[in-house]
Amino acid sequence: MENNRLDHDIIIELIERNSKVLDLGCGDGTLLHKLIERKGCKVTGVEIDERAIYECVAKGVSVSHADIDTGLSDFSDKRFDYVILNESLQEVLQPKQVILEALRVGRKIIVGIPNFCNATARYQIFFQGRVPVTPELPHEWYDTPNLRFLSLKDFRKFCKDNSIKVHKEVGLSGNKRVCLWPNLFAHIGIYLLEK
Amino acid sequence: MPQDTLGIIETKYFTFGEPPHELRLKSGEKLGPVTLAYETYGTLNKDKSNAILVFHALTGDAHAAGLHKGADKPGWWDAMIGPGKAYDTDKYFVICSNVIGGCKGSTGPSSVNSKTGKPYGLSFPVVTLPDMVAAQKHLIDSLGIKRLLCATGGSMGALLALKWAIDYPDSLQSTIAIATNYRHTAQQIALHEVARQAIMSDPDWQAGDYYGKSIPARGLALARMIGHITYMSEASMEEKFGRKLIGKEKLGYDFSHDFEVESYLKYRSGNFVQRFDANSYLYLSKALDYFDLAEDGGGKLSDAVAKAACDFLVISFTSDWLYPPYQAKELVRALKANGLDVTEILINTSYGHDAFLVEVDNQARLIKAYLERMVKQYGK
Numbered sequence: 311m312e313n314n315r316l317d318h319d320i321i322i323e324l325i326e327r328n329s330k331v332l333d334l335g336c337g338d339g340t341l342l343h344k345l346i347e348r349k350g351c352k353v354t355g356v357e358i359d360e361r362a363i364y365e366c367v368a369k370g371v372s373v374s375h376a377d378i379d380t381g382l383s384d385f386s387d388k389r390f391d392y393v394i395l396n397e398s399l400q401e402v403l404q405p406k407q408v409i410l411e412a413l414r415v416g417r418k419i420i421v422g423i424p425n426f427c428n429a430t431a432r433y434q435i436f437f438q439g440r441v442p443v444t445p446e447l448p449h450e451w452y453d454t455p456n457l458r459f460l461s462l463k464d465f466r467k468f469c470k471d472n473s474i475k476v477h478k479e480v481g482l483s484g485n486k487r488v489c490l491w492p493n494l495f496a497h498i499g500i501y502l503l504e505k
Numbered sequence: 506m507p508q509d510t511l512g513i514i515e516t517k518y519f520t521f522g523e524p525p526h527e528l529r530l531k532s533g534e535k536l537g538p539v540t541l542a543y544e545t546y547g548t549l550n551k552d553k554s555n556a557i558l559v560f561h562a563l564t565g566d567a568h569a570a571g572l573h574k575g576a577d578k579p580g581w582w583d584a585m586i587g588p589g590k591a592y593d594t595d596k597y598f599v600i601c602s603n604v605i606g607g608c609k610g611s612t613g614p615s616s617v618n619s620k621t622g623k624p625y626g627l628s629f630p631v632v633t634l635p636d637m638v639a640a641q642k643h644l645i646d647s648l649g650i651k652r653l654l655c656a657t658g659g660s661m662g663a664l665l666a667l668k669w670a671i672d673y674p675d676s677l678q679s680t681i682a683i684a685t686n687y688r689h690t691a692q693q694i695a696l697h698e699v700a701r702q703a704i705m706s707d708p709d710w711q712a713g714d715y716y717g718k719s720i721p722a723r724g725l726a727l728a729r730m731i732g733h734i735t736y737m738s739e740a741s742m743e744e745k746f747g748r749k750l751i752g753k754e755k756l757g758y759d760f761s762h763d764f765e766v767e768s769y770l771k772y773r774s775g776n777f778v779q780r781f782d783a784n785s786y787l788y789l790s791k792a793l794d795y796f797d798l799a800e801d802g803g804g805k806l807s808d809a810v811a812k813a814a815c816d817f818l819v820i821s822f823t824s825d826w827l828y829p830p831y832q833a834k835e836l837v838r839a840l841k842a843n844g845l846d847v848t849e850i851l852i853n854t855s856y857g858h859d860a861f862l863v864e865v866d867n868q869a870r871l872i873k874a875y876l877e878r879m880v881k882q883y884g885k
Binding site: 352354360363364366367368369370372373374375376383384385386389 | 816837838841842844846847848849850851852853867870871874875877878881
């Protein structure tokens with residue numbers, strides 16, 4: 311069950327022990343299960359796929375069968391220490407509203423986004439004249455679940471425009487951290503945010 | 506005998522509330538003595554921490570699992586209760602009791618009133634779901650169980666489990682509510698009223714005084730047919746019957762049964778009339794219609810459930826049009842607003858409201874894993 315995922319490790323590092331954590335788009339509950347095991351967190355997830363719900367329950371993870379766009383209104387203000395949106399923000403209909411709602415129900419939020427403007431993607435657009443298909447963005451234009459296309463730079467600007475404090479930005483490429491020019495070399499950006 | 510069955514089970518009886526210690530009902534009236542029929546499966550462990558209380562639905566009874574001597578059909582939730590099943594009797598001590606107002610061994614309108622020596626009939630006081638729960642609390646206390654691992658049930662059983670969670674918050678680790686809502690809506694009340702009118706307009710009903718005479722079989726059968734339709738879905742009926750004819754090649758162009766679904770309803774309701782009391786149907790359906798979990802919160806559900814302290818697993822079914830999933834969702838929202846730990850799932854199925862009885866595999870997966878977590882968290 312414990313698979314090696316650097317993005318999970320980074321998120322787990324950002325979270326203090328015994329915190330209350332909500333994971334939006336928690337999938338099969340792998341990350342939340344790691345947070346129970348490694349950090350003693352009290353966790354709950356929101357997930358739209360029925361099959362994934364069974365996996366969550368099998369792992370002992372509390373989960374709501376709901377979509378991210380509406381699943382947050384159920385929770386009271388600052389109910390959680392952390393709200394996680396890992397690899398799910400680009401698939402929601404109202405990303406701005408979801409982030410603001412997440413900041414309402416959580417003291418801090420952790421957002422993981424794919425960088426649509428990394429070097430590989432830029433290369434494919436510029437030299438091949440094609441919409442990028444990369445290991446992190448493996449979908450063709452006609453079957454992608456992604457609704458939103460953004461770069462790390464776009465996301466920083468979004469935070470600034472909405473007075474959201476960025477405590478930390480970590481860039482990732484494959485299983486490595488990217489410290490130099492993340493908007494060019496990182497495939498994934500992970501942010502620790504607070505309002 | 507196959508390994509996964511409980512074998513022969515006997516119903517037990519527990520009596521309390523002898524005057525002057527009668528059960529005080531919500532209506533203000535008193536009921537006593539009260540007898541509860543109940544069955545248990547599995548073994549209660551030393552610290553009495555593995556008890557699960559199963560509540561039955563409208564026409565269910567204490568016989569949830571295993572076989573009665575000489576019977577060929579097992580209890581109503583045998584697919585879910587037994588060794589290795591969802592409610593695993595190798596691990597847990599499962600209790601199921603017939604509700605008061607029922608007709609399967611617990612005190613109800615067909616019971617003999619000790620004061621008159623005759624069946625109560627309509628002199629039986631109107632009982633509510635909170636009264637049923639209060640009666641079963643006496644049973645659980647008598648078994649020496651201070652804290653249930655779980656209260657659970659489908660349909661009316663789910664409502665009773667939810668009521669337990671609110672009325673006895675310290676005595677419960679978790680609630681598993683299946684095919685649930687939180688109050689009866691106008692449509693649900695209307696469907697029940699049609700069923701009640703069917704019974705009461707049967708000349709044999711005799712204002713409830715039919716014991717020892719001919720029973721209001723036609724009215725009760727009609728009530729059951731209406732109920733049965735609401736427990737299925739359009740899709741499940743289409744799958745099961747379609748427009749298949751029964752016992753004929755062509756349409757009859759008369760009012761005998763043409764379609765399989767017609768004879769199915771007749772057959773099932775005919776069976777039902779043999780096993781269920783018409784007055785009980787009136788009392789229990791009325792009790793359901795009176796039920797509103799929000800009542801204790803002055804009409805506000807989130808205030809009403811604020812007293813609850815246990816964890817919740819709420820299971821709904823996509824094709825359940827009697828208790829539509831959005832009503833369970835409102836309940837979940839209210840529980841979450843109180844910071845309670847809730848797991849919810851909407852299972853995709855065509856079985857309708859009855860899915861809690863037949864959608865066994867998916868429910869078992871969830872319930873087994875969920876109960877394991879509850880064992881770890883018990884009392885913490």
